Amino acid sequence: MSTPVMTMDAEALKCLVDSPNADLALIDVRTPGEFETVHIPGSCNVPLDDFTANPAEVLAKLPGKPLLICHSGSRAAKAQRALQDAGLEHGTVLSGGVTAYQAAGGTVARGIQRWAMDRQMRLTAGSLVVAGLIGAKVISPKAAWLSAAIGGGLVFSAVRDSCPMISVLGKMPWNKTGK
Incomplete structure (x- = not known):
């Protein structure tokens, strides 16, 4: 039986992002193109395929507790399962992804627009x-x-x-x- 998905809602993330003492590593597991289109400032882009290949190596390079982000939450949940399968402290998934964060009024960085x-x-x-x-x-x-x-x-x-x-x-x- 797998461990339940730990989630954080967009409103809670907004509060943490605005807090200078937040001990979070924002990991966006979308493709580089999707990340460039729109992302949460301060997040690090590690595509899901790269992340699942060696989650321990990825986490060793990042400070803080992992908060996994994607477009809607599905790929971030897969990244979380990869952490669990590797026996690592599982990260938290941003419920609803970048889409929910934007809808909640969170600040995002925009680049070249592409389809999800x-x-x-x-x-x-x-x-x-x-x-x-x-x-x-x-x-x-x-x-x-x-x-x-x-x-x-x-x-x-x-x-x-x-x-x-x-x-x-x-x-x-x-x-x-x-x-």
């Missing part, structure tokens, strides 16, 4: 399904297998709570930063 990863995934999956259906009507009935493969991939993603399409999208040039 889940939105990119929905556009890509939907476009491929439509392409498969059109291809089945216009080119060959076998093109419908593209739609079936995307549907199967989405089921797999839901069951495994991971998304290979998001991993691929995260490596696309528009999701990288100029650094």
